[in-house]
Amino acid sequence: MTLTESRDVSARLAALLAERIEDVIDLWEELGEAGPTFGSPVAGRAEERRERYLRPLARVLVGALSGSADHAAIYLDERRRYASAELDASGCAAEFGRRLPGELGRLAGLVADRLPVDLALEPLEQLHRGLTEHRxxxxxxxxxxxxxxxxxxxxxxxxxxxxxxxxxxxxxxxxxxxxxxxxxxxxxxxxxxxxxxxxxxxxxxxxxxxxxxxxxxxxxxxxxxxxxxxxxxxxxxxxxxxxxxxxxxxxxxxxxxxxxxxxxxxxxxxxxxxxxxxxxxxxxxxxxxxxxxxxxxxxxxxxxxxxxxxxxxxxxxxxxxxxxxxxxxxxxxxxxxxxxxxxxxxxxxxxxxRLLARAKVLLVDLDNTLWAGVMGEGAVVHDRELQRLLLRLKQAGVLLVALSKNDPQTIRWDELELAPEDFVLHQINWVPKPDNVSQAVAALDLAASAFVLLDDNPVERALVTEQVPGVRAMDPAAPVTRRALERWFELPSTTQTAEARRRTEMYREAAERRSALSQTHDYATMMRSLRLRYDVRPAGPQDRDRVLELVQRTNQFNTTTQRRSAAEVDDLLADERYGVHVATLGDRFGDLGVVALAVFARERRELDAVIMSCRAMGFGLEIALVSRVLAAEGPGPVTATFVPTERNAPAADLFARAGFREVGAHRWELSVDADRPVVPEWFGRPSGVGGR
CATH class of the missing domain: 3.40.50.1110 (SGNH hydrolase)
Structure with a gap:
């Protein structure tokens, strides 16, 4: 049956049921517990139930079958009114899947003299999939x-x-x-x-x-x-x-x-x-x-x-x-x-x-996006409001990447509200944009889903989103785009911490760091070439916002991925039963600031959580952190838990590498006589790095 034929059948069914509203209501009453009210006494006495619930419900059913989206929405929602409150969404769908076939068959039977039952069933089943299917x-x-x-x-x-x-x-x-x-x-x-x-x-x-x-x-x-x-x-x-x-x-x-x-x-x-x-x-x-x-x-x-x-x-x-x-x-x-x-x-x-709550990077086209016209061809008209908005986003921790098919020498930066250093990467060349985006994903070492493209060209938007799965795209000319960018400040992926304001600089340093590492092959030599320095210290009041940011945003190197609210973090920092330790990291390219933390539950001597920013991964800082925390918390056995998720595989072998022994499902133990983890050789002596 074609779509047009299906709509014709649905409209015909609606007209027939409209003529037989009383029959529909009588059927629902007869069904009792198997009908829309689930037999609930809350539905009221018979006459009240009939006139104030079943009759309006029958009318919105007719409207839904006639093609009205609003009627369909209210009908489906009202069908859930008396479903058990103890059922979750999937359980509710399963319950309707069990109940509805009999009811729909009898509804189709009401018009069998004018419309074959199998034809009447099709639009009824299509409508009620909103109740029986769960995603x-x-x-x-x-x-x-x-x-x-x-x-x-x-x-x-x-x-x-x-x-x-x-x-x-x-x-x-x-x-x-x-x-x-x-x-x-x-x-x-x-x-x-x-x-x-x-x-x-x-x-x-x-x-x-x-x-x-x-x-x-x-x-x-x-x-x-x-x-x-x-x-x-x-x-x-x-x-x-x-x-x-x-x-x-x-x-x-x-x-x-x-x-x-x-x-x-x-x-x-x-x-x-x-x-x-x-x-x-x-x-x-x-x-x-x-x-x-x-x-x-x-x-x-x-x-x-x-x-x-x-x-x-x-x-x-x-x-x-x-x-x-x-x-x-x-x-x-x-x-x-x-x-x-x-x-x-x-x-x-x-x-x-959906678009921006987990985004970290905005890929920004230049010509006809940040300004009207092509800068390489002469004068342009700048969209200063948009440029200032992007600057504010950068200050809130969003990473900007300049992404343009252009000669970099033609960009007149002195005309812009944005400076070259406001962009963590400059992908300004004649390379196809999907290739440039893939290079940016690799350079910043983030998932493709963390990237959003702002580009006026629908072809470029399509190419990037198709060739680099996970990247999403926005049209700068669409009114909803400016609204979304303004709302980004009120979504979880932007913050107002000192680290957020330095994020562009830190990610640029990380990209340079990865480039430097690619020039050598021996791991220890590579690490020593970075002149790494670190420090581990108890978290103080000045670290509160950064601790909260790490707890809420870090997915990959996070041993439990337990999210704590701002109030819970405040309680944790004030509770003497817990030791909260933060680690800072720096190298010859610059300071990364506070990039990791460990929570030690003192009464049960357990590493409650070890969390590290992805930009600090690969340097062995996690071993240095665990080593220093164990030394600070004194001698004795220590336990730890690793809770696997889809995204925290980088932390899966932390406790094994730190000398712990697996004693149960995801449970680890470091006995009192076991060797303690040793700070990797390429770290210099601890020093105050990136303190706040």
Whole structure:
């Protein structure tokens, strides 16, 4: 069956089921536990269940079969309403896979007099694959808010079919105590470990203090008191962010209110303003307060609902139902237009997160990217805003690589906001760009997935992404590109540490180092030629940000890959039961600063973690670090654990090389009488290298 024929059959099935809505509802009621309600008493009494859940559900089923993506999204989400909360995503898919064949066969049987059952089954099975098929998600999102996020979740998941998203929702209402919600937030963030958190405290019902202030602001005499509550409401946003930050460093999308919903009378009387004077004043103050919190909090993104509401025609319109009530009557679910627009905003955030959250290098084309025109042919018009943005990214730790088919002598650097030294590598030549990118990947010793290409030429973008798998590409002319680059500052792959600001210099030195090593062949001689120097010392307060960065970013040389939040790192550094040791490294090319750390659990005498930046791999520093840590922590047996992952193979033989004996699955032991590891001969005496 062709795609057109399939759509025709689906539309015909939709029309037939629309004529037999009562039969569909009767069938679902008859199925009981095997039907949409799973037999749950929460679905309500028979009449309520029928009119407020099953009838709207049948109508969105018809809309979905008619080809409406929004109807399909809400239908699939509502089918999960009564599924067991104890099932994870794969378990839920398996349960639907067991239940649905019988139901779909009977639905097809309802129209068997007008449409063969095998033809009717095809569109039904196609639609319900959204319930029976499970794929690993590309991102995990945790929503914290009221019913706005119910519809946002449904529509967001439907907008991401090629890149599945797993979404959880902490729902609160005006009837809940804030202490209960805050406790639930912390527990869920710890258990779920989301990539992105959405936080909306002032939409629809909102938190109780906001709801009270909003109602008070509607009355002329209540406006002053409502405005006085702004400081407390803004502080509530700040406290909630701090609660999340205490256990997670996920990017947080913070909503500023847009004034939805409009009060009942103002919604009906179009001649009245959408909001009272007091409510408008409250909204302005709250937006300003939330903007200030986001501006002074790292790794947060502002989602101002005000412009979203205005662009959609105002709060009356966007707060109204997404579906015509004559099509889908109001029931347990009452999807608004706002949810659809907010889902689009989050789809953009997730696109940027997938593209840049783990990126470390931006490959930058020059002609018609950093400026309009070809510099080798004469005058050009510089995109100074983009150049300044790239400079800020470089200062936040992003590595820039100049990648251009050009004569390097024609580049007039004195015209740019960027200097030659702002680029870790210059790949400016006539070599095919895929070859230049492969050379950059090798020179910087990073995975191809850490590279993103910024190039105006669609052919070059296609060649690079096809020939160097893992590299992604961006079109500098696309509006979403500038948005993504601005958001990069709020994603995990950028930081504001001293090491981040020096990252370009350090990676350039590393590339020179690899070039120097390629000139000799004897390993010890190669190492001695670098004039390596190192130091190992207890971590101090000045090392906190770098320790956090190593713990959160290092994947390859990491014996456990256990991620610790900022709060957990603070506790670790303050806990005398643990020794946290940092190692610095330098050579004849320059200082790399703090590049490794080891955590020693003193009470159980265990190397809890050994972590080293990839730029320090290959010099034997890990053995020097373990040797110095064992000496500092005193005599006695020592144990260690190596937890293998897909990416930490470089650390797999560390303990064997350090003289430990494997005593169980991934468990290692260095007995009291065993030889201790020896610092490699090519290291000079320890010295204060790269101290901060």
């Amino acid at each position: 690993d998600p590309s991102a995990r999102v945790l929503f914290i808010g009221d019913c706005l996020f119910v519809e946002t979740r449904a529509l967001l998941v439907a907008r991401e079919p090629a890149t599945p998203v797993d979404v959880r929702h902490i729902f609160f209402s005006t009837r809940q105590q804030l202490a209960e919600v805050n406790s639930a937030i912390v527990n869920e963030v710890v258990a779920y470990r989301p990539d992105v958190v959405g936080l909306s405290l002032f939409t629809f019902e909102g938190v109780p203090p906001f709801t009270a202030a909003w109602r008070a602001a509607a009355a002329p005499w209540g406006a002053p008191g409502a405005t006085r509550s702004v400081a407390g409401l803004v502080e509530l946003v700040r406290e909630t962010i701090e609660n999340i930050r205490s256990v997670s460093d996920a990017t947080i999308v913070v909503h500023a209110p847009g004034g939805v919903p409009v009060g009942r009378w103002r919604r009906r009387l179009g001649a009245l303003p959408e909001h009272s004077w007091g409510q408008r004043r409250l909204l302005r103050a709250l937006r300003a307060g939330v903007r200030d919190v986001v501006a002074h909090t790292t790794n947060t993104i502002l989602l101002d609902e005000g412009p979203v509401v205005a662009a959609a025609g105002g709060a009356r319109r966007i707060g109204g139902p997404l579906f015509d009530p004559a099509d889908v009557p109001a029931g347990y679910f009452h999807t608004t237009r706002l949810g659809a627009r907010i889902a689009e905003e989050y789809a953009g955030v997730l696109d940027d997160h």
